[in-house]
Amino acid sequence: MNPRFYQHFWDLVGGDVSSFVIKCLNTRVFPEKLNDTDVVLIPKKCVPETVADMRPIALSNVLYRIMAKMIANMMKSLMAKSVPHILSDLLVPEDVTRISRIPVSPDYEDSCYWFSDPKGIYTVKKAYRQVVGNIEYNPTNFGKWITLWKLKVPPKWKTFLWRAVCDILPTTTNLLMKRVEVDPVCPMCGLIHEDVMHTLISCDYSKIVWTISGLPVTNVITHSLPFWLTGILDMLTEEQCGLVVAVLYHVWAARNMAVWEGALPRPEQTWRRAATTYQAYCQVHHCSRQPVQQPTSLPGGLEARPRCFFNAGFNHQIGTATYGAVLVSHDGAFLAATNNHLATSHSPLMAEALACKEALSWIMARGVWQCCRSPTNLILAHSTNL
Known part of the structure; x- marks a missing residue:
């Protein structure tokens, strides 16, 4: 129940609440889950997207808060009498005199003040900055x-x-x-x-x-x-x-x-x-720009010739490798394909190199003798123009 419930129906529940609180304070025993607190995230806007869009609120038991408030009020009068004795045991007399001269009004309620904020307001962001420090930009890393x-x-x-x-x-x-x-x-x-x-x-x-x-x-x-x-x-x-x-x-x-x-x-x-x-x-967005430069075509009409795509597979655990190759026409129509195991392959790079060798041997065995490799078709490019 929230505090407003107890305020509105105090004439009905006030006697039971007072008896329960006095009994807990006298016996110094209260139910195990009386001080459990639930943290609820309240959205700051209609459609929250990040954690920063939520406001955490702690919901504690009203009876536990009543007892805590009673104990705090009782300790105010006791602390006013015991503080001078505590100071005398810890500090020199000159410091005790100075501290005793500080005006303290018992009529004011205690409040929390976050020292890192001019207004004393605590936020998770300010606490994070207090722990990790402020991020300083180093101009030598990137200045653009x-x-x-x-x-x-x-x-x-x-x-x-x-x-x-x-x-x-x-x-x-x-x-x-x-x-x-x-x-x-x-x-x-x-x-x-x-x-x-x-x-x-x-x-x-x-x-x-x-x-x-x-x-x-x-x-x-x-x-x-x-x-x-x-x-x-x-x-x-x-x-x-x-x-x-x-x-x-x-x-x-x-x-x-x-x-x-x-x-x-x-x-x-x-x-x-x-x-x-x-x-x-x-x-x-109507950006003024020139047409994007496309990759240069192969000389001599080689782009109209068949193409061979190959790839290799390597098993790190057992150290075996395989390869596969597909031959297609210039318009993408299927012509032929092959695959087999690769011998003496100890790394993925070696497997790719052997796959390229086997693919070249295979297409030459099929009677395709003219081939061309452009700068974009390296061993790891998985393709070779023929």
Whole structure:
């Protein structure tokens, strides 16, 4: 029952409440769950979205609060008499005299005051700042925040880029630091540990996407994403910077697809999605821009020839590897396929290299002698133009 109930029906329940409280105080025993408190979150607005939109309120037992108030009022008179004796035991006489001269009025009720706030009001945010301290911005890490927030790209891309620069994306390295048990290997290449710089820039899959895009980002060599992005924003045009953000966002989306769906899209598809999405955003928002540069076509009409797609699988536990290859025509029609085991393969990288060798031997055995490899079709690209 809330306090208003007891106030309204005090003529009915007042005698029972007084008898119960006096009995508990005299016997120094009260029911076990009398002091239980329920914390209820009250929404501050109609549709709360975060914890900050909720106001915590503690609901305690009214009878317990009545007893606590009675004890506090009784101790006020006792403390006024016993404080001088306590001070004399702890402090020197000079300090006792000074403390005794401080005016204290027993008519005032005690109240809580939070010393970190000028008004004495406590909030969870201020307590958190008191514990962890204020976050100081280090200008040596990244000094292009204004330029970043002014980019003409979707807001969620800017938020993603902010999280990447601050290194708070859920990469395997960050998850392990948070004591989350995950496989530390990169889900895209499966070779080394995954951090933000590796996932977005230096991973073999990411390198292929950047090569296909034709953006001059390989000239910026660093092991820090903030420094890399600073060089990109200083060197490239506004349109190119928008494309860079689009590629970064869709590379991360491809990484998430590999984690949650177990399927990694082809690098060409990732670049095509990034370019198409950015182009559509610019058309809707009437951004002045040039058409997106598509990957250069192969010389001599090689794009009209058949294509071979291959891939390799590697089992870390037993150390065995397999490969598969599919031959399709220039318009995507199926021609032939093959698969088999790979011998003497000790790593995923070796498995990919052997798969490429076996695929080339297979297509040459079928009488396809002319082949071409563009710069975008590396060993890990899973495709070779013929």
